[in-house]
Amino acid sequence: MSELEKKFNETAEFVRSWHPAKTVSNEDKLAGYSLFKQATIGDCNIPAPGIFSLTERAKWNAWNALKGMSKEEAMQKYIDCIEAQKVKYA
Template identity: 35%
Template sequence: MTDLNEQFETASKDVQTLTKKPGNDILLKLYSLFKQGSVGDVTGKRPGMTDFKGRAKYDAWSKCQGTPQDKAKQEYIDLVASLKG
């Protein structure tokens, strides 16, 4: 496992132990960077109008479209580090 992948995995565990819950915008950013870093570009169909949460997550992830996975992983790591203080 590369150093970046180890840091990404550690950050994904660290985010679960944050003492203060981030706001929705930050949570969506975390979600989108995690998905882009672990899966790549958005897949599947956009959820329907009544699935507000699913639609917001899909839209956030689609904004990362084309971002290289390593770059998304590093941004995720940096964001988690800033939230930890």
């Protein structure tokens, strides 16, 4: 396992148990979600949800916007995103 993968896994584990002091914005939640999906699965591989499934549609749009981003780039951006959120929402 590479250093990047180790740091990514540590960051993902942190997020699972994190209780931020402030409410995380939907925009920041979507950023973390989409980067995590791109890093772990790759390009969005599910059909777009219906227009009335607002939350699922927003998640799909955020992930689909990262199409073509490499796993390594997504991992690093996820780590950077969460590190910034730790400071912002501490």
